[in-house]
Amino acid sequence: MNTTAYWREIRKSFPKLAKKYGTPLFVVSKTLLLEQVARFRRLLPRVEPFYAVKANPNPHVLKVLAQAGLGFDVASAPEIEWVLAAGATPDKLVYANTMKRNESIEFACRHKVNLMTFDSEYELAKIARHAPGASVMVRIKVPNVGSIVELSLKFGADPADAVPLLLKAGRLGLKPVGVSFHVGSQCTHGDNYLEAFELCKIIVNEALLKKLPLEMLDIGGGFPIRHFDTDEDWFANMAPAIDMELRRLFDPGMRIIAEPGRALVGxxxxxxxxxxxxxxxxxxxxxxxxxxxxxxxxxxxxxxxxxxxxxxxxxxxxxxxxxxxxxxxxxxxxxxxxxxxxxxxxxxxxxxxxxxxxxxxxxxxxxxxxxxxxxx
Ligand SMILES: Cc1ncc(COP(=O)(O)O)c(C=O)c1O
The missing domain is CATH 2.40.37.10 (Lyase, Ornithine Decarboxylase; Chain A, domain 1)
Incomplete structure (x- = not known):
């Protein structure tokens, strides 16, 4: 059934659903959720989606996505707990909040969640103390032009500091594995991604010169959906250029993940x-x-x-x-x-x-x- 036909059917069922469960009722469609996952994978085949739990941590949503083999971006100890309870394994999680409580870092470490992001020396020291040996990605500040929710105001190291921070991570006994960023949520300006890729490529090259081969790129979330005033399919329009640039700039050995929230569950x-x-x-x-x-x-x-x-x-x-x-x-x-x-x-x-x-x-x-x- 195509999406329009599905919509016609589900709309017809609203009075029955409202009668059975009462209102207000928040209806999660497994069909539409899996369709969004398939669409993301179709549009960006080189990118592994790690669903950003903060967008909607509902257990139904987490279970469907865990069964579909997705990874998860978690921002706190409870989110780690919820995702593991939904059936995901710890190797499928990235702890992508750059400001973490010490107890939450320890919690992640105890539950074998080994991959984290950071954007300052202070956070590195915390991770080294509470999750020794963890793999870390430095989050850099990138252009958030035109995004509905600006995220580089609060997060992201200056790109010029990325390699020194990664080298420091290595000296602290951590495993520096890559670079991450977020272009801002509901990003309708595809160039934000392309400019961020250029910045990451410079960092990857510079790190290599310092004998630090990076293996991972995390392109964050931000992939837009259609419901803001316009019917334009922004994501479908911008995806070919994103896909092409990723292939041009990063060799096939580079693991590329993303943290889509809105685009999957919205x-x-x-x-x-x-x-x-x-x-x-x-x-x-x-x-x-x-x-x-x-x-x-x-x-x-x-x-x-x-x-x-x-x-x-x-x-x-x-x-x-x-x-x-x-x-x-x-x-x-x-x-x-x-x-x-x-x-x-x-x-x-x-x-x-x-x-x-x-x-x-x-x-x-x-x-x-x-x-x-x-x-x-
Ligand atoms: C670190 C991080 N990753 C991913 C997301 C998800 O972004 P989006 O829902 O725009 O895909 C957010 C949203 O705030 C975020 O802060």
């Missing part, structure tokens, strides 16, 4: 909410849903997301405001949706909501986050 999930309150303000319909920006729609705040809201009901549409269920005025989901008139209990749903949504949901006002459910 399109694989949907959120079903119900109308629980109504009012008319300034001649405009307001509908209060049973989920909002403190719940699975938290990406509106933290991830700068603009979701598209749809309903099953048909009829003449009008300009409508959607709000969440909490007592905070910040909890307004959208002030400009074209929707038909809705009743209590009517479903309002959003697609492509798998990334940075449930992961940052709270229980503010005592309202529990949407219930996750896996569908085939």
């Amino acid at each position: 399109p694989a999930c949907m959120l079903l909410t119900s109308v629980v309150g109504k009012s008319i303000r300034n001649n405009k319909h307001w509908y209060f849903l049973d989920d909002g920006v403190y719940g699975a729609l938290s990406g509106i705040i933290f991830d700068h997301c603009k979701y598209q809201f749809e309903v099953l009901k048909k009829g003449p549409t009008q300009l409508t405001t959607l709000a969440g269920p909490t007592c905070d005025s910040l909890d307004i989901i959208s002030g400009a949706e074209e929707l038909p008139e809705l009743d209590f209990g009517d479903l309002v749903y959003a697609r492509s909501i798998g990334a940075y949504s449930l992961a940052s949901a709270t229980t503010f006002n005592g309202i529990p986050p949407a219930k996750p459910v896996l569908v085939p």
Whole structure:
């Protein structure tokens, strides 16, 4: 079944799912998740995907991806625990948070998670003390031009310091294996990757001159999806140039991994909410849903997301405001949706909501986050 046909079918099942599990309901589609994995592998065949757990650590998601043979990018001791519980083996993990608690480094070491990133001398000293002999990749600062979520503000060593840092890692008894970077999340500017590759190639060459052959390149996450205002398939457009440059610059002996989060899980999930309150303000319909920006729609705040809201009901549409269920005025989901008139209990749903949504949901006002459910 192609994706459009699948969507038609799953949409038809929404009332049944809502009735069975209640709303708000966070629907994880195994079919769509595996389709995203296949698409990533198709677009970048030389790159091994290590799913960035932070995007969505739901156990259903982790289990499906572990069964599909993916690696995982983890950012904390609990993420290590969750991924191992989902069936991944420690050699499939990269601890890719450059700022780690000492206890978490020890935890990783005890659980045989041996590959980590760092971007400062201070972190190197911590890793050397708490995970002696670990393999390390230096994370460098790279251009994040045009990415929705900028990540080089907070992370990344100056590229000029990369080789001295890797040499220092060796002197501390660690195994310096490679270079990593992140171009920023929802990166629609493919040149960010290409410029980062050039920087990495310079580092690889310089390291070789110092008798330090590097074996690994970690090209991070950032691969964009379609749900931000436009239907443009950014990832498909930029992938051929990324693939070509990787082949041109790095010989086949170089292991290349990536840490995609959004691109794998974003399109694989949907959120079903119900109308629980109504009012008319300034001649405009307001509908209060049973989920909002403190719940699975938290990406509106933290991830700068603009979701598209749809309903099953048909009829003449009008300009409508959607709000969440909490007592905070910040909890307004959208002030400009074209929707038909809705009743209590009517479903309002959003697609492509798998990334940075449930992961940052709270229980503010005592309202529990949407219930996750896996569908085939
Ligand atoms: C170190 C690291 N790797 C991977 C990711 C995933 O990025 P994305 O979801 O854009 O693919 C992030 C996101 O913040 C990150 O910080």
